[in-house]
Amino acid sequence: LILVVLLIVTPVVSAKKISIQTVSDTITQRESDWYCKYISSSSFSVYLVWNNPSNSLTLTIYSPSGEVYGYHDVDDGKVDGKITLNVVNAEYGIWYFKVYGEKVSDVQAYSLTIT
Numbered sequence: 001l002i003l004v005v006l007l008i009v010t011p012v013v014s015a016k017k018i019s020i021q022t023v024s025d026t027i028t029q030r031e032s033d034w035y036c037k038y039i040s041s042s043s044f045s046v047y048l049v050w051n052n053p054s055n056s057l058t059l060t061i062y063s064p065s066g067e068v069y070g071y072h073d074v075d076d077g078k079v080d081g082k083i084t085l086n087v088v089n090a091e092y093g094i095w096y097f098k099v100y101g102e103k104v105s106d107v108q109a110y111s112l113t114i115t
Helices: 002-014
Strands: 022-028 032-039 043-050 056-062 068-072 082-088 093-103 107-114
Touching: 022 032, 022 093, 043 056, 056 082, 056 107, 068 082, 093 107
Parallel strands: none
Antiparallel strands: 022 107, 032 093, 043 082, 043 107, 056 068, 056 093
């Protein structure tokens, strides 16, 4: 139970607020970048894109009520350096987004878009 509480609290402390639709950043092996955005509609889309598909990034999304959703590049059936999601029946409130450098050689640039 303590571990679960720490995971839920961690995003609040270190997340970068996204006030625009797209943020660009870089990531290294085993690094995590956190973002948060207030969602005020019942649906939204998320796009995580990087230019070297041999590097593996993951995206984890945390809903305002604490639901956790994890995604990998291969989840759509192809390895192409893209994770594309359409979230429907979304809760209103602050959502957290974690980009993780699962397997990265050197430094990988990426962009995260939430619309």
